[in-house]
Amino acid sequence: MSPSHSPWSEPPLRVLITAEQIAARNAALGRQIAQDYAGEDLTVIGVLKGSFVFVADLTREIHRAQRELGQSGSSVTIEFLGLESYGDETMTSGVVKITADLTRPIEGRHVLVVEDIIDTGLTMAYLRNNLSTRHPASIKVCALLHKPARTIQPGPIDYLGFTIDDLFVIGYGLDYQQRYRNLPYIAALE
Numbered sequence: 001m002s003p004s005h006s007p008w009s010e011p012p013l014r015v016l017i018t019a020e021q022i023a024a025r026n027a028a029l030g031r032q033i034a035q036d037y038a039g040e041d042l043t044v045i046g047v048l049k050g051s052f053v054f055v056a057d058l059t060r061e062i063h064r065a066q067r068e069l070g071q072s073g074s075s076v077t078i079e080f081l082g083l084e085s086y087g088d089e090t091m092t093s094g095v096v097k098i099t100a101d102l103t104r105p106i107e108g109r110h111v112l113v114v115e116d117i118i119d120t121g122l123t124m125a126y127l128r129n130n131l132s133t134r135h136p137a138s139i140k141v142c143a144l145l146h147k148p149a150r151t152i153q154p155g156p157i158d159y160l161g162f163t164i165d166d167l168f169v170i171g172y173g174l175d176y177q178q179r180y181r182n183l184p185y186i187a188a189l190e
Contacts, residue, residue, distance in 0.1 A: 013170070017162055017186040022144075022172060023057070025161045029142065030061025033112065033159060034069055041075045043109045043136075047127070048082040048100060049181070050116030053173035054144045054161075055080075058114060079104060085123050096126040102134075111136040112159075116173050117145040119166075121153035128155065145169065145186070162186075 033042075042062075046055035059076055066074055082100030111131060118124050124141060131139055142159035149166040164186075170176050171183030180189075 012190045013187040014190055015185050015187050016164065016167070016169065017172075019172075019184040022161070022185065026054075026057045026061045027064075029159050029161065030058055030063075031065040031068075033058075033142070034062050034065035034071060034074070037074060037110060037112075038069065038071055039074055040110050041077070042112055043077050043079060043104075043106055044112050044114055045102065045106075045131075046078065046080045047113065047115045047123075048080050050173045050175065051114050051144070052080075053181070054116055055114050058142070077104075077109075079106075081127070083123055083127065096123050098130075105134065106131065107135045109136050111139045113139065113141045115141065115143045117147065117169070118143045118155075118157060119147040119150040121151050121155050124155050125153040144172070145174075 044055060044059055044062075046052060055078065059078060062076055066072075066076075079102045080100065081102055082098065083096055084099050085096045113124070113127060113131070115124060118141075128139060128141075140158040141156060143157050144161040146157055146160055146163050147166055148163060167188040168176070169186050170180035170189050171186045173181050174186070175181045176189055180187075
């Protein structure tokens with residue numbers, strides 16, 4: 001079978017945010033987070049699967065900024081929480097389910113939830129409510145992307161990478177049917 005007839009042939013992609021733009025924004029977010037949590041211990045909770053690349057890059061930038069700012073006493077721990085509301089579809093089902101829970105308690109900890117994309121806000125509202133029952137010292141949200149055109153449940157996004165139009169996007173951790181997470185940029189699937 002020729003590549004052009006392969007069932008895995010690539011659909012047309014349009015790059016929206018380059019790897020360089022993402023890296024620059026991560027550096028700025030990391031510096032702001034390090035400044036805001038100066039002297040505090042922070043638990044970063046990545047929402048799987050889409051945030052794993054963002055969490056890795058962002059936490060390295062937080063560490064870099066802490067060193068530059070002379071914050072040797074601050075520590076960052078990383079946890080992951082699996083949530084699903086899309087399945088293999090391009091539209092959220094509106095039903096959120098936990099597919100993997102935290103491995104450590106967050107009671108009394110400052111928590112930064114790191115999400116790949118916030119569109120309807122339903123998943124984040126569910127997650128904030130769930131985490132608040134675990135009695136953290138604080139909960140803030142960092143999202144790589146926000147689609148305000150799809151908002152149903154507004155909520156605060158304390159740290160935001162980029163605002164995008166109502167497009168289905170892939171890359172930098174975001175997927176379509178579990179594919180394209182490894183792309184170093186954000187692209188629209190056309």
